[in-house]
Amino acid sequence: MGIVGELLLPSRPMREDQDDLYARAYQALMCGAPAEKKALVTRLGEDWRGGLFDVSGASVCPVLPVDDPGRPARPELVAHTAVPRRKPGAPEGRAALLHAIAHIEFNAINLALDCVYRFRGLPAGYYAGWLQVAEEEAYHFGLVTERLKEAGFSYGDFPAHRGLWDMAVKTANDPLARMALVPRVLEARGLDATPPIVASLRRLGDEATISVLDIILRDEIGHVALGDRWFRHFCSERALEPEATYLALMAEFDAPWPPKPLNVDARRRAGFSAGEIARLEAGRPGRVRSGSQG
Numbered sequence: 212m213g214i215v216g217e218l219l220l221p222s223r224p225m226r227e228d229q230d231d232l233y234a235r236a237y238q239a240l241m242c243g244a245p246a247e248k249k250a251l252v253t254r255l256g257e258d259w260r261g262g263l264f265d266v267s268g269a270s271v272c273p274v275l276p277v278d279d280p281g282r283p284a285r286p287e288l289v290a291h292t293a294v295p296r297r298k299p300g301a302p303e304g305r306a307a308l309l310h311a312i313a314h315i316e317f318n319a320i321n322l323a324l325d326c327v328y329r330f331r332g333l334p335a336g337y338y339a340g341w342l343q344v345a346e347e348e349a350y351h352f353g354l355v356t357e358r359l360k361e362a363g364f365s366y367g368d369f370p371a372h373r374g375l376w377d378m379a380v381k382t383a384n385d386p387l388a389r390m391a392l393v394p395r396v397l398e399a400r401g402l403d404a405t406p407p408i409v410a411s412l413r414r415l416g417d418e419a420t421i422s423v424l425d426i427i428l429r430d431e432i433g434h435v436a437l438g439d440r441w442f443r444h445f446c447s448e449r450a451l452e453p454e455a456t457y458l459a460l461m462a463e464f465d466a467p468w469p470p471k472p473l474n475v476d477a478r479r480r481a482g483f484s485a486g487e488i489a490r491l492e493a494g495r496p497g498r499v500r501s502g503s504q505g
Contacts, residue, residue, distance in 0.1 A: 232264040232338065234272035236328035239345075240321055243281040245356075245366065248320060249349040256346045259339065266338055274329060278380060280321040285367030286314065291374050299411050306364040308408070309420070313355040314371040315401065316427070319348040319434075322379055322393055330386040340437045347430045354423045381464055387445035391460045394438020400469055401431055402477040432481050439482030454487050468495040
């Protein structure tokens with residue numbers, strides 16, 4: 212099976228490392244069982260707030276590459292182009308939409324944990340922020356999977372893709388790139404996607420799911436804002452202009468350009484400037500618009 216396969220199985224408590232933040236974050240990251248992962252994240256947050264961890268010293272926990280974080284055997288992971296379209300008008304289409312959101316939230320738990328585990332020697336506020344994000348993402352996952360259960364389905368019943376984690380692997384060596392391209396690109400796209408989804412669900416009278424999405428949007432603005440805060444912090448440390456650096460990193464990593472319409476209010480609240488939003492709305496440089504003549 213190999214070490215990665217073994218780590219996808221439900222983990223056991225690492226009693227000898229209970230006061231090592233990075234070891235505990237790694238344990239939760241590599242836990243494959245959703246309920247156990249949530250419990251590990253909750254205890255991790257409680258122990259942080261209880262003052263158990265000291266991040267000022269060295270850790271015995273090495274920084275290892277994580278090509279695959281802990282996840283259950285299902286859903287099957289496929290290319291993003293092979294994931295079924297998620298139109299919520301039919302019951303199964305609405306369940307597929309809920310499943311896609313649940314998958315994003317589960318990946319977001321792992322992304323937050325990896326931000327804690329991977330990047331060392333940073334201010335305590337950095338770890339406090341990403342631990343809170345991990346707890347909130349676990350809460351979101353629970354809310355969405357409950358709605359999925361009420362629709363007669365479970366997490367794993369539909370295929371999914373690993374686009375979010377692929378970007379985490381690509382940015383594993385640089386916290387500045389991670390903050391730019393995961394919270395400020397991929398997670399910010401969720402801010403844009405939510406209003407159209409809510410509008411569709413409102414036409415269907417699905418107020419229960421809308422209430423869940425309202426909670427997620429509220430919290431995700433804060434998560435993107437946290438990424439924005441630390442992206443600008445790392446830019447300041449390196450004497451880099453943030454908004455030019457952001458565009459350069461998007462080009463270097465071929466990050467997806469946000470489709471319109473942007474959720475301008477949410478992006479402003481998350482730290483994007485008016486000029487930056489206008490630049491994103493203008494489209495990716497050098498791309499020929501669909502339908503134009505070459």
